[in-house]
Amino acid sequence: MSGRTPALTPPDSALAPVRHPDAPAPGEPIGSHYEHCFGCGGEQPHGLHLAAKAGEGVSVTAEFLVRPEHQGAPGLAHGGLLATALDDTLGALNWLLRVISVTGRLETDYLRPVPVGSVLHLSAEVTAVDGRKIYATAEGRLNAPDGPVAVRADALFVEVKVEHFTENGRPEEIRAAMDDPDQIRRVRAFEVNP
Numbered sequence: 001m002s003g004r005t006p007a008l009t010p011p012d013s014a015l016a017p018v019r020h021p022d023a024p025a026p027g028e029p030i031g032s033h034y035e036h037c038f039g040c041g042g043e044q045p046h047g048l049h050l051a052a053k054a055g056e057g058v059s060v061t062a063e064f065l066v067r068p069e070h071q072g073a074p075g076l077a078h079g080g081l082l083a084t085a086l087d088d089t090l091g092a093l094n095w096l097l098r099v100i101s102v103t104g105r106l107e108t109d110y111l112r113p114v115p116v117g118s119v120l121h122l123s124a125e126v127t128a129v130d131g132r133k134i135y136a137t138a139e140g141r142l143n144a145p146d147g148p149v150a151v152r153a154d155a156l157f158v159e160v161k162v163e164h165f166t167e168n169g170r171p172e173e174i175r176a177a178m179d180d181p182d183q184i185r186r187v188r189a190f191e192v193n194p
């Protein structure tokens, strides 16, 4: 059973997404947006360590090795972590559009169990943009880019300013991020663009 709610169907006024001229080239690694991110950060020992790459158009791919720390049932990935993997892959699309956006809504279909030891091959693409609203879709395939689809999602991301983080994040982490030249460089990549 699957299907998406009307909130995830772009309105007639929505436009086709446009790849930003400074987006990473197809095949180029995108890198983590924050080293402590549970999805893609290198500093999270039990995180998913997703490694995303730019695709063609406004799309990305990523891989997720399911480790024992990611179990829900014995030997199987936890569904919430699979949603995290989809969410974080969708979040990497920010680099193709060169806007900062956050998940407003994420609807996930679980089609097959995902065993520990599997590599989930994820892909995501923006399907439409309507003002601040970014409509996107993602899927995860088992053990090969053309393997069986195990999970899929439709999502609505909403464009935000950097103040979304600086005004809402816990001050300790915000201060540390502001003191980290690499983090500032990442955020500036968005700010210098229209």
Ligand SMILES: CCCCCCCCCCCCCCCC(=O)SCCNC(=O)CCNC(=O)[C@H](O)C(C)(C)COP(=O)(O)OP(=O)(O)OC[C@H]1O[C@@H](n2cnc3c(N)ncnc32)[C@H](O)[C@@H]1OP(=O)(O)O
Binding pocket: 007, 033, 034, 087, 088, 090, 091, 092, 094, 100, 101, 102, 103, 104, 105, 131, 132, 133, 156, 158, 160, 162, 165, 166, 174, 177, 178, 187
């Ligand atoms: C110094 C450090 C810097 C660090 C720099 C890091 C940079 C790189 C970060 C990348 C990160 C990615 C990581 C992975 C993706 C996450 O996991 S993001 C984390 C999870 N998401 C969140 O925490 C978001 C929490 N929600 C919110 O903050 C607010 O609800 C939102 C989503 C920003 C929207 O609030 P808002 O800005 O007040 O906008 P609002 O007017 O309510 O909505 C705008 C439009 O969207 C629609 N909308 C909003 N929510 C929904 C919804 N749930 N369903 C349907 N429609 C909706 C509204 O109906 C409205 O539509 P229109 O009326 O315009 O037609």
